[in-house]
Amino acid sequence: MSVHAWLDDRIGLADFLSFLRKKEVPDHSHAVWYFLGGMTLFFFMMQVLTGLLLIVYYQPGSDASYGSVQRITSQIEFGWLIRSVHSWSANLMLLSAFFHMFSVFFMKAYRAPRELTWWSGMGLLGLGMGFGFSGYLLPWDQLAYFATKIGLDVMEKSPLIGKELATMLRGGADVGVITLQRFYALHAAVLPVLFMPLLLLHLWLVQKHGNAAPPSVTEKKSVPFFPTFLYKDLMVWFLCLNLLALLASLWPWDLGPQADKLASAPDGIHPEWYFMSQFQLLKLIPGKVGPVDGELLGMGLFGAGGVLWALVPLWDRGSRGRLVNLVGLGAVIVLIVLTIWGYAGVAGKG
Amino acid sequence: MNYPVWDVPFLGSGWVVGIMAIIHIFLSHFAVGGGLFLPVMEAHARKHGDEAMLRWLRKHARFFLIVTGVAGAGTGVGIWVVIALANPQGVGHLIHGFVLGWATEWIVFIAEMACITVYYYGWDRLTPERHLKVGWLYAICSWLTLAVINGIITFMLTPGKGWAESHWMWDGFFNPTYAPSLIMRTLVMWALAGVYAFWTAATIEDLDLKERVLQVSARWVLPAYVLLPLLGGWYFLNIPPVSREVLQVGMAGAAAGNFSMATRVTMLTVMSTATIGVIVYFGPFRNARAFTRGMAGAVAVVALLATGASEWAREVARKPYVIRNVMYSNGVRVExxxxxxxxxxxxxxxxxxxxxxxxxxxxxxxxxxxxxxxxxxxxxxxxxxxxxxxxxxxxxxxxxxxxxxxxxxxxxxxxxxxxxxxxxxxxxxxxxxxxxxxxxxxxxxxxxxxx
Incomplete structure (x- = not known):
């Protein structure tokens, strides 16, 4: 009996393949954006794989954290590679997730019946940023320490539960070993537990409703998911793997000096690129705007923008396509300008 | 020293040369590999009376003429400008040492340009037999440009004992890495001919023709995959022991992460080359009908990465010299x-x-x-x-x-x-x-x- 026949008897392989062949993906001039979801998934899988390997050697603790990351980077065989791939894939995952979100937005793929797909995706992006923020502190070097300190200060200014959330994460008045312990728990246990079911829901919804073609596409053309689209998807994954290897081997992730609370913050300290726009906005707003605290106003504005963005399936009733495009374009421009402005402000300072 | 210094802020003059050279090599390798691809495919199409393929070949020849005759030749001139600014002493030495070589190079290059022009504009004007002969002549001239420049480039890395003793041009020209480098580059050029053909073949509307052209083009990539590891070993054994040592030590230290940049880049070359192989097999060879221009572009980008990485590694292997044992990279002669x-x-x-x-x-x-x-x-x-x-x-x-x-x-x-x-x-x-x-x-x- 062949392997195929053996598997077919037990799990219905032929039915599964037949199902995959029947599944179709729209084929049009914007179809290239469909790869972004798969790319984000690929980078996430790389995160899981390398993360599991890092857990084997990583030890949380004020001295242990730094020492273990140092050991991973310089003594454990290929530890430097695993750590670099983990860090680079984290950034690439968020980058492709942002692109994915904007492509879905502009293709109006959040419209009925895909509202839940959009919201679950937004949730995944939020959790992904949480992974990035919590993971950044774990090496416990100078840069990680001060960047996290700034990040928590920014969070504290957020309206409603900002202060409580920051205090809970910090675990005290200042960033310390308790913070490190909590961030590790968040990064390696809490967030994965929240992320995985949400990811499964998102994938199931994508599977159920299929890929949406943008309203401008009137001609109904499609290609079979198996093997045509799957082959292309795998090719893109393979290219992503090349990109990761290129970045990890030519620009391996650095480890700075160990965190020292008494030292002054490095010049030009700033959060990771995905928080840079918020950081820059807070820098631009004066301390007091009328009776309102400037930072509170800034975070409030950002928060309100985020809520408006997330609720787009509710306020875009089909006739507001032009308004939606303008809002999306405005959001993209604001985020890019603030991020570049933020980096220009810290350039050459560290 | 005896020339002004070209100080390029932030990037450095070496990288300006490098960027120009990598683009030029990527284009000029197509000029040689594609030079053989055109008459071989034309002969095949004429033998089988495949009019559809001939029509595609004509379009491909136009693409070929623009890419190699305009962009390839333009970046070739660009290289001369930037290397003369970046390292005038080194260029001076090579010009004086290989006068006959340069003269030959320019003659065959002019013949190559003339042939491709006649080839393209002669589709309707020449008889099929004569047109094909022009194609074969182009293939020979373009390969000769490689055979000549290869002697000068490999001389810079391995001038060889013979030249050190005689200082005779031909001893330097036929140096220890001449033969392996020539064969390796020829295979890479054939592979690139296939990679470039994917670009024009990806948009063929007749799906039967598209499948035929893509599968034949994919076969051009194959010889490189079979023979390059062996030729790479031959080349490696002939580079200077110091350069070999840098790579060997780098490989040994890879696990600990303390390996040299040259080793990292060499490994990237291997990885990107393997990637092209996998994509070409599962793409244009096995799933030709679904192959798109975007995918062809992705293959070309990875091929550019492989070309760039291998050329960079070769340049680094020459350090600290611009011409081994003759002149240092800053233009100071060893003596x-x-x-x-x-x-x-x-x-x-x-x-x-x-x-x-x-x-x-x-x-x-x-x-x-x-x-x-x-x-x-x-x-x-x-x-x-x-x-x-x-x-x-x-x-x-x-x-x-x-x-x-x-x-x-x-x-x-x-x-x-x-x-x-x-x-x-x-x-x-x-x-x-x-x-x-x-x-x-x-x-x-x-x-x-x-x-």
């Missing part, structure tokens, strides 16, 4: 080092001396002239191989010790001797260089005085 260390660099260097004079001929001005003359060929101040970054944590004593160490050619005394030219200057000039580097990295009027 000049001793005299410069005894008599001084500035007394023997017209432009450096003038530069220092224009700046008041102070100790710092002489140090700066020395920095420009001997360091700027490979280093920038605040970009690639940043001197600012290197000097920032050092005090003046450390800078002096480093410069003193750089004067030695013995790897036991100078840890950089395998990668960097020795400092060809007197001890006093070395002090001036150290003072300049320290002062510039730690600006402030009292920086030197403080120390």
């Amino acid at each position: 000049q080092v001793e005299a410069f260390q005894r008599e001084g660099y500035l007394p023997n260097s017209v432009w450096a001396r003038e530069y220092a004079g224009l700046k008041g001929d102070t100790a710092l001005a002489r140090g700066e002239a020395l920095y420009r003359g001997q360091c700027v060929a490979c280093h920038t101040w605040d970009g690639y191989r940043s001197m600012q970054k290197f000097m920032a944590p050092r005090n003046l004593d450390s800078a002096r010790n480093m410069v003193r160490m750089l004067r030695s050619r013995d790897p036991r005394e100078n840890i950089y001797a395998k990668f960097m030219p020795p400092l060809a200057a007197t001890e006093a000039e070395g002090e001036q260089l150290a003072a300049y580097l320290y002062q510039r990295a730690h600006p402030g009027p009292a920086a030197v005085a403080r120390k």
Whole structure:
């Protein structure tokens, strides 16, 4: 009996393949954006794989954290590679997730019946940023320490539960070993537990409703998911793997000096690129705007923008396509300008 | 030294040459591989009376003419401009040493350009037999351009014992890496001919024709995959032992992460080449009908990465020379080092001396002239191989010790001797260089005085 026949008897392989062949993906001039979801998934899988390997050697603790990351980077065989791939894939995952979100937005793929797909995706992006923020502190070097300190200060200014959330994460008045312990728990246990079911829901919804073609596409053309689209998807994954290897081997992730609370913050300290726009906005707003605290106003504005963005399936009733495009374009421009402005402000300072 | 210094901020002149060269090589390799691809495919199509394929070939020939005749030839001229600015001494040496080689190169290049022009514009004007003959002539001329330039490029890495003794042009031309490099490049060029054909074939509307063309094009990539590992081994055995050692030590230290950049880039070449192989097999070969131009573009980008990485690794293998055992990468000849260390660099260097004079001929001005003359060929101040970054944590004593160490050619005394030219200057000039580097990295009027 062949392997195929053996598997077919037990799990219905032929039915599964037949199902995959029947599944179709729209084929049009914007179809290239469909790869972004798969790319984000690929980078996430790389995160899981390398993360599991890092857990084997990583030890949380004020001295242990730094020492273990140092050991991973310089003594454990290929530890430097695993750590670099983990860090680079984290950034690439968020980058492709942002692109994915904007492509879905502009293709109006959040419209009925895909509202839940959009919201679950937004949730995944939020959790992904949480992974990035919590993971950044774990090496416990100078840069990680001060960047996290700034990040928590920014969070504290957020309206409603900002202060409580920051205090809970910090675990005290200042960033310390308790913070490190909590961030590790968040990064390696809490967030994965929240992320995985949400990811499964998102994938199931994508599977159920299929890929949406943008309203401008009137001609109904499609290609079979198996093997045509799957082959292309795998090719893109393979290219992503090349990109990761290129970045990890030519620009391996650095480890700075160990965190020292008494030292002054490095010049030009700033959060990771995905928080840079918020950081820059807070820098631009004066301390007091009328009776309102400037930072509170800034975070409030950002928060309100985020809520408006997330609720787009509710306020875009089909006739507001032009308004939606303008809002999306405005959001993209604001985020890019603030991020570049933020980096220009810290350039050459560290 | 005897020419002005081309100081390119942040990027460095070496990278300007590198970027120009990688683009040119990617295009010119297509010119040679594609040069054979066209008549072979035309002969095949004519033999089988495949009119559809002939129509596609005609479109492909137009693409070929534009890419190689305009972009390829243009970047070729660009290389001459930038290498003459970046390393005039090295270019001068190669021109004087290979007069016959350059003359031959330019003649076959002009013949190549004439042939491809006649080939393209002769589709309707020439008889099929004559048209095909022009195609074969183009293939021969374009391969000859490779055969000639290959002799000069490989000479720079491995001039060989024969040339060292005779200084005869042909001894240098047919040097130890000539043959493996020529065969390797020929195979890579065939592979690139296939990769470029994917681009024009991906949009063929007739799906049967598309499948035929893509599958044939994919076969052009195959010989490179079968033979390159063997030829790579042959090439590796013929490069200088010091360069081999850099790669071998790098491989051994890969697990610990302390391997050289040359090793990293060599590994990237292997990885990107393997990627192309997998994609070509599952794409144009097995799923030709679904193959799109976007995918063809992705294959081309990875091929560009592989080309760039392998050329970069080859360049690095030549360090610290621009022509091994003849001239260092900063243009100082090997036999000049001793005299410069005894008599001084500035007394023997017209432009450096003038530069220092224009700046008041102070100790710092002489140090700066020395920095420009001997360091700027490979280093920038605040970009690639940043001197600012290197000097920032050092005090003046450390800078002096480093410069003193750089004067030695013995790897036991100078840890950089395998990668960097020795400092060809007197001890006093070395002090001036150290003072300049320290002062510039730690600006402030009292920086030197403080120390």
